[in-house]
Amino acid sequence: MQFLKDIVPAAQNNINxxxxxxxxxxxxxxxxxxxxLALVADETAAVHFxxxxxxxxxxxxxxxxxxxxxxxxxxxxxxxxxxxxxxxxIEKVGEFTMVFVETPxxxxxxxxxxxxxxxxxxxxxxxxxxxxxxxxxx
Amino acid sequence: xxxxxxNVESYQAENKIESSLRRAFxxxxxxxxxxxxxxxxxxxxxxxxxxxxxxxxxxxxxxTKTHLKHLHAIVTDGYSFFVSLLVNIVREVYxxxxxxxxxxxxxxxxxxxxxxxxxxDELLVCLLRQIVGGDFTKGNLWLCFEVVKIFxxxxxxxxxxxxxxxxxxxxxxxxxxxxxxxxxxxxxVEMLKQLExxxxxxxxxxxxxxxxxxxxxxxxxxxDLVHLPEFRVIxxxxxxxxxxxxxxxxxxxxxxxxxxxSSRYSLLRITPEMExxxxxxxxxxxxxxxxxxxxxxxxxxxxxPERETLIVDIVRFICCAHHPSNDIIQSDVLPRWAAMxxxxxxxxxxxxxxxxxxxxxxxxxxxxxxxxxxxNIEPAMLLMVYSIPKYIDVTHSLLEFLFLxxxxxxxNHNDLMRTGVLSAFTVLVQKGVVRSLDVLTSCDSLSPxxxxxxxxxFSASEAIVHKDLQPAHLPHQSxxxxxxxxxxxxxxxxxxxLSFPYKRKSSLANMQEV
Numbered sequence: 001m002q003f004l005k006d007i008v009p010a011a012q013n014n015i016n017x018x019x020x021x022x023x024x025x026x027x028x029x030x031x032x033x034x035x036x037l038a039l040v041a042d043e044t045a046a047v048h049f050x051x052x053x054x055x056x057x058x059x060x061x062x063x064x065x066x067x068x069x070x071x072x073x074x075x076x077x078x079x080x081x082x083x084x085x086x087x088x089x090i091e092k093v094g095e096f097t098m099v100f101v102e103t104p105x106x107x108x109x110x111x112x113x114x115x116x117x118x119x120x121x122x123x124x125x126x127x128x129x130x131x132x133x134x135x136x137x138x
Numbered sequence: 139x140x141x142x143x144x145n146v147e148s149y150q151a152e153n154k155i156e157s158s159l160r161r162a163f164x165x166x167x168x169x170x171x172x173x174x175x176x177x178x179x180x181x182x183x184x185x186x187x188x189x190x191x192x193x194x195x196x197x198x199x200x201x202t203k204t205h206l207k208h209l210h211a212i213v214t215d216g217y218s219f220f221v222s223l224l225v226n227i228v229r230e231v232y233x234x235x236x237x238x239x240x241x242x243x244x245x246x247x248x249x250x251x252x253x254x255x256x257x258x259d260e261l262l263v264c265l266l267r268q269i270v271g272g273d274f275t276k277g278n279l280w281l282c283f284e285v286v287k288i289f290x291x292x293x294x295x296x297x298x299x300x301x302x303x304x305x306x307x308x309x310x311x312x313x314x315x316x317x318x319x320x321x322x323x324x325x326x327v328e329m330l331k332q333l334e335x336x337x338x339x340x341x342x343x344x345x346x347x348x349x350x351x352x353x354x355x356x357x358x359x360x361x362d363l364v365h366l367p368e369f370r371v372i373x374x375x376x377x378x379x380x381x382x383x384x385x386x387x388x389x390x391x392x393x394x395x396x397x398x399x400s401s402r403y404s405l406l407r408i409t410p411e412m413e414x415x416x417x418x419x420x421x422x423x424x425x426x427x428x429x430x431x432x433x434x435x436x437x438x439x440x441x442x443p444e445r446e447t448l449i450v451d452i453v454r455f456i457c458c459a460h461h462p463s464n465d466i467i468q469s470d471v472l473p474r475w476a477a478m479x480x481x482x483x484x485x486x487x488x489x490x491x492x493x494x495x496x497x498x499x500x501x502x503x504x505x506x507x508x509x510x511x512x513x514n515i516e517p518a519m520l521l522m523v524y525s526i527p528k529y530i531d532v533t534h535s536l537l538e539f540l541f542l543x544x545x546x547x548x549x550n551h552n553d554l555m556r557t558g559v560l561s562a563f564t565v566l567v568q569k570g571v572v573r574s575l576d577v578l579t580s581c582d583s584l585s586p587x588x589x590x591x592x593x594x595x596f597s598a599s600e601a602i603v604h605k606d607l608q609p610a611h612l613p614h615q616s617x618x619x620x621x622x623x624x625x626x627x628x629x630x631x632x633x634x635x636l637s638f639p640y641k642r643k644s645s646l647a648n649m650q651e652v
Contacts, residue, residue, distance in 0.1 A: 062437075092151060096415045096418060099427075
């Protein structure tokens with residue numbers, strides 16, 4: 001199980017992690033499918049998560065979710081999101097009882113290919129400390 | 139083919155309790171039909187067989203009798219393991235059970251009372267906790283009905299074997315009855331109310347010494363039922379004819395006031411799920427990060443207006459049953475007083491708000507350093523003090539309410555309450571919860587009337603100390619201005635109804651005629 005602070009963009013379905021859903025955006029259509037952006041977080045970091053299809057209706061803020069074989073990459077609208085993808089899945093494993101932080105947000109970081117190994121992405125700079133889409137609730 | 143045990147949702151991870159029972163059932167299914175094998179199972183097999191039988195009982199209503207016969211034939215531990223499985227189901231997955239499994243569960247719980255299965259009392263307590271206050275959905279009222287029936291039907295057996303469980307039931311049904319009385323009547327609810335009344339009145343009339351085990355919260359719950367004729371006469375006897383209860387240790391209502399209520403009782407009105415979330419909030423969430431958690435909690439448990447009465451139970455739970463360690467108190471974790479502030483602000487109905495304040499201050503009124511726990515009174519004090527800089531109106535309304543209680547809660551025992559509140563303040567300072575009461579008495583933004591009232595309370599302390607030496611008059615305090623027109627009527631409404639049953643003997647006589 002990985003912490004969110006350790007995830008790195010890659011074209012692979014290899015992320016196994018657990019997080020709590022903090023907020024959900026509006027459901028929109030992408031072709032035939034529903035999609036919805038959400039803010040999720042664990043005790044180390046937050047990230048934008050893309051819900052897909054029925055996931056958009058089922059999951060609610062406060063849900064603790066286990067992601068199996070997820071992928072962290074750019075979606076069609078070029079935002080960096082975590083998602084289950086076609087090969088992964090998400091499961092609700094609980095509610096409420098998980099601590100979280102809203103900064104750093106892994107989707108609000110500019111990543112660039114590692115000059116020494118262009119197959120790997122490294123952090124270049126922080127675009128925003130918190131999600132610009134879901135502002136922290138104080 | 140067995141039906142499902144729980145409602146499975148598409149993205150829900152497998153439920154461990156359900157799967158362990160289901161696997162046992164699938165594995166042993168051929169052995170669950172007569173003729174039953176005569177071989178004696180070893181420990182592991184015994185446990186597995188218990189799980190399989192339980193799954194059968196819950197999911198195969200048509201074969202229940204067979205399964206139960208089987209259980210009676212194999213049992214070697216006084217049903218202890220079987221009952222512990224039931225306890226676990228009620229505690230962890232009750233809400234997810236399909237309706238038919240809920241029915242079976244209640245039925246088998248009854249059976250466990252009949253055979254005096256080891257731990258049946260705990261099972262009954264778990265069922266009581268699943269009845270949610272302020273929840274008028276059909277399923278919840280059904281559970282309430284079934285459980286009160288168990289307590290009435292099994293009265294003699296419970297009284298003989300586990301009398302204390304009856305006090306848990308009394309606490310629960312007194313509290314639920316108050317909610318059910320606010321519900322617009324229909325046939326079913328009316329029947330439920332009658333059963334609840336029947337049970338509670340039977341307890342109070344026939345087993346009062348047992349009822350006293352609940353302690354002072356018994357009175358707090360009875361206050362909400364004053365308007366019911368059955369309870370009005372009980373009130374009259376509590377105040378004027380204590381002998382009616384034929385309980386030697388009860389000669390005056392103040393004897394109940396002096397008994398602190400065990401935290402066991404406040405837990406009864408909080409479901410295990412609420413308890414988990416509240417304890418998490420007050421153990422792991424940092425002050426400043428609580429907003430989302432509070433919203434989630436409210437969305438799940440306080441979403442409808444009729445659920446609001448639950449806040450009273452939650453406040454009582456936080457005061458009496460959730461006492462954080464010193465490490466947590468000194469950390470940056472959300473303190474109890476801040477959670478209380480949130481809960482108080484969540485009240486939209488004035489009678490709920492009055493009851494919430496009463497729940498916060500209840501142990502203040504009767505505080506006795508030797509018998510009481512400072513942790514029960516700490517949150518209200520800190521909420522008053524920490525509200526001064528930004529929310530002085532909260533400090534005002536709390537302090538005002540406290541004095542209203544001292545004056546009006548029970549006019550025959552004002553001295554007792556004045557002493558209680560005084561010793562509460564004194565101990566809070568002695569133990570360092572607040573450095574000094576100057577924080578209130580010298581607070582510029584606090585109303586002069588309240589400051590004067592505080593000063594009089596503290597100066598009266600000397601008089602109380604000297605009372606034993608010379609039976610001089612205590613300076614009689616009455617500050618009518620507190621109950622003046624500027625006081626929101628909600629508070630006075632709350633309090634005057636509290637003290638109404640036994641203010642004056644003459645009015646009681648009139649009441650009887652009515």
